[in-house]
Amino acid sequence: MARSPRIGVLALQGAFREHARALRRAGADVVEVRRPEQLDGLDGLVIPGGESTTIAKLAAGYGLDEAIRAFERPVFGTCAGMILVDRAHLGLADLEVDRNAYGRQVASFEADLELGDGEAPFRGVFIRAPRVRDVGAGVEVLAELGGEPVLLRDGRVLVAAFHPELTDDLRVHERFLELVTEATSVRA
Ligand code: GLN
Numbered sequence: 001m002a003r004s005p006r007i008g009v010l011a012l013q014g015a016f017r018e019h020a021r022a023l024r025r026a027g028a029d030v031v032e033v034r035r036p037e038q039l040d041g042l043d044g045l046v047i048p049g050g051e052s053t054t055i056a057k058l059a060a061g062y063g064l065d066e067a068i069r070a071f072e073r074p075v076f077g078t079c080a081g082m083i084l085v086d087r088a089h090l091g092l093a094d095l096e097v098d099r100n101a102y103g104r105q106v107a108s109f110e111a112d113l114e115l116g117d118g119e120a121p122f123r124g125v126f127i128r129a130p131r132v133r134d135v136g137a138g139v140e141v142l143a144e145l146g147g148e149p150v151l152l153r154d155g156r157v158l159v160a161a162f163h164p165e166l167t168d169d170l171r172v173h174e175r176f177l178e179l180v181t182e183a184t185s186v187r188a
Pocket of ligand 1 (some may be wrong): 048050051081099126129130
């Protein structure tokens with residue numbers, strides 16, 4: 001793509017500034033999205049981590065839930081964002097997700113993840129992370145932790161149970177921008 005991809009970050013609550021920073025470092029133009037019409041003309045959308053119930057409530061209040069359901073470009077949901085795209089919420093990814101499923105003692109932790117790119121492991125920051133309980137047949141697992149999927153792709157939708165915006169490693173955001181580039185060249 002000749003121009004930089006235009007990526008929206010849902011900016012209602014949670015770690016949206018950190019995503020915006022990571023996306024800019026990875027070469028994207030970033031738009032903070034707080035109203036439905038701000039989705040127009042975007043090449044992709046990130047739904048950040050935070051508190052999924054709060055984000056869902058605010059999104060519904062602004063009519064952003066319907067607008068995101070109708071948005072046809074790639075979407076990247078991290079942590080609470082992964083919950084919001086699942087079957088029980090926006091239904092953009094064929095996943096069933098359990099909130100806060102790691103329990104109190106191990107609620108937040110860091111772990112090395114193999115991305116399968118032949119490079120050093122990715123440091124995954126997990127904060128009261130959701131756990132994937134079931135995936136549809138079309139879902140591709142891109143990274144696992146202890147045999148459980150933590151980075152997955154369902155077509156144009158990428159989801160991470162961890163917070164790639166809280167480390168300086170841009171590989172997961174770059175993976176999302178590759179999805180965006182693929183989708184944009186198909187459209188062109
Ligand atoms: N546990 C949070 C929720 O259910 C998600 C945590 C996070 O995004 N870091 O919304």
